[in-house]
Amino acid sequence: MDFRLxxxxxxxxxxxxxxxxxEYSFEKRLEFSExxxxxxxxxxxxxxxxGITxxxxxxxxxxxxxxxxxxxSVMTELGRGLCLEPYIQSVILGGGLISQAGSDQQKQQWLEGVASGQxxxxxxLQEPQSFYNLDDVETRAEKSADGYTLNGRKAVVIGGHCADLLIVSARSSGDSRDSDGLSLFAINPDAKGVEKRSxxxxxxxxACDLFLxxxxxxxxxxxxxxxxxxxIIEYQVGRAISALCAEAVGCMEEANELTLDYLKQRKQFGVPIGKFQVLQHRMVDMMSELExxxxxxxxxxxxxxxxQSLERRRVLAAAKNVIGRxxxxxxxxxxQSHGGIGMTWEYSFAHYAKRLIMINHQLGDDDHHLERFAALLQAS
Structure with a gap:
């Protein structure tokens, strides 16, 4: 197959x-994050x-x-820059949920604004007790004559502190962890009863925790x-997982480049440490993992x-597992190759390492997706 763009x-x-x-140097990123x-x-x-959004x-x-x-293509480059903007949360996941679940009126009301970045x-979707299981929802939606009343808590809502629109899952029927009975609601972040702890x-x-x-x-x-x-949630989370995988590849590409440059420049015993065979082997292993x-x-x-299909589920679970590892x-x-400098705040490698570790934990870590892949194999 031809994988060229x-x-x-x-x-x-x-x-x-x-x-x-x-526009996104490492120094500017530190400023943006503060x-x-x-x-x-x-x-x-x-x-x-x-038009990227x-x-x-x-x-x-x-x-x-x-x-x-x-x-x-977009996410790989954003990953290389360690960009902090909520692209996956707003464009991929938020926009995807509205596109798939929304009525024609809701799409007209919101999607054009999402696409334009406005x-x-x-x-x-996650709650403190969920631990990667997005069916584990205790937030309740009680139906009333003119709508619904929501009560519950959502954890680690990336970008929730500044969002113009919140989309949350809530249980309108069934028991906790049931796959049936989940509903999606679009909420004004300034609505009465919405509390955000950023x-x-x-x-x-x-990020923030949402208290409803x-x-x-x-x-x-x-x-x-x-x-x-x-x-719907499972399908759109799959799209977000694919985007996270692409971001991780961009991060890994830059992390490997930083490590290789350091091995060429850092000298010990009068020679670059990249001359030492054990470090050469380590670098080869890192490049093999990247490929x-x-x-x-x-x-x-x-x-x-x-x-949606079993094959799609299996591929996404396998990708998240392999890329997380x-x-x-x-x-x-x-x-290990950098030594102490690899953990310093002023050096960019430490920030790539942190982002890669967190990507592994977002929407399920490598162990979670290995178990999911095995279960999907048995299901077939």
Missing amino acids: NEEQQMLQDTVARLVRG TELGFSEDFWNHLAEL AVPFPEELGGFGGTGIEVR LKVAVG YPTIDGAK NDVKVGADALLGAEGQAGD QARSMSILAASVADQD AGQFISENGI
Whole structure:
């Protein structure tokens, strides 16, 4: 098979690469992470002006009509720059849930804003007790005459502190951990009863916990059919996993380049430490892990927008497992190759390592997806 990008796809990737190189230095990233917003509003606006935020949306909504392959091109370059902007949360996951579950009116109301970058969406699917199981939802949605009343808590909502729209899962029927009975609701973040407790994450982004205390929403806040959101959530999380895998590959590429440059420059006993055979072998292992991760990222991107199937589930679980392990391996061995400087705040490698570790834990770590892959094999 020919895995080379076509002319339009290559142009898209080159555009994002130039933007990241020109405007997202490591020093600026440190500054962005310390702001109240936690990322660069100017950089987000540049992404929107260039149409990057519109990549996965259909052309009738002002989008690019891109697939998982185009998203992979974007996310790989954002990963190389360690960009903090909530692209996956707002464009991929938030926009994807609205696209799949929303009514025509809801799509017209929100999707154009998401595609233009003017509307930022944050998605709350996890809860403190969930541990990667997105069916484990204790937030309740009680139906009333004019809508619903929501009560519960959502954990680690990336970008929730500054979102213009919140999408949360809640249980409208059934018991905790049932796959049936889940519903999706779009909430105004300033609605009465919505409490946000914001904090920085270990990899530099900002998140919040959402507390929903008798939050009243109208019937038009429901996305899709009541109690039928489980399959929609699984499908869109699969697309987000594919995007995370692409971001991880970008991080790994840069981490390996930093490590290789250090081995060439750092001298001991009068010679570059890259001359030592044990470090050469370690570098080869790191490059081998990157190549395997890159291949799995391409495979994940190729199935991201396919109809749901056992094969799609298996590929995404395998990709997340392989890429999670590869990221952990490259982080640990890169730090070993650097020595103490590999853990210093002022040096970028430590931040790549942190991001790779957190990507492994987002939407299920390597152990979780290994178990999922094994269960899916048995199911076939």
